Amino acid sequence: MNASHAPDADRSRIAGPPHSDEAEQAFLGGLLLDNSVWPEVSDMVRAEDFYRRDHQVVFEALFSLFQENKPVDLVTASEQLExxxxxxxxxxxxxxxxxxxDTxxxxxxxxxxxxxxxxxx
Structure with missing residues (x-):
């Protein structure tokens, strides 16, 4: 089976080392929707744990907001990235x-x- 015909669930594992785009996306989206879980997950994941560079950048922005005790949501994250x-x-x-x-x-x-x-x- 070639990459263009692979099932969606397998696409994140085709190019590069094993990773889950879906988990990365859902994690970031989850934090943007409800960041009350941050104290539980803040020690679990670092920016370099994300496979995709864009996800690393989003995480760095969210991490910065959390460190500064600022609210975290879509608007504040976009402002931080800007x-x-x-x-x-x-x-x-x-x-x-x-x-x-998509979360x-x-x-x-x-x-x-x-x-x-x-x-x-």
């Missing part, structure tokens, strides 16, 4: 909105963090 001069590198506002929209549930953010961490080891 201030950092890294909005384009993060995929733009459209991608941030997609992260929020199945913020309730499983801890599980998404565990998946990211497992793949990064």
């Amino acid at each position: 201030q950092m001069g890294r909005m384009a590198e993060a995929g733009g506002m459209g991608y941030l909105m997609q992260l929020v929209h 199945p549930t913020a309730a499983n953010t801890h599980a998404y963090a565990a998946i990211i961490r497992e793949y990064s080891l």
Whole structure:
């Protein structure tokens, strides 16, 4: 089976080392939707644990907001990325909105963090 005909679930494992785009996206989207889980996951995941560079950049912006005890949501994250001069590198506002929209549930953010961490080891 070639890459263009692979099932969606396998695409993140075709190019590069094992990783889960879906877990990375759902983790970031989960934090943007409900960041109350941050104290539980803050020690589990680091920026370098993300396979995709755009996800690393978004995480760095969220991490910065958390460190400064600022509110974290779509608006504050986009402002932080703009201030950092890294909005384009993060995929733009459209991608941030997609992260929020495509997150199945913020309730499983801890599980998404565990998946990211497992793949990064």
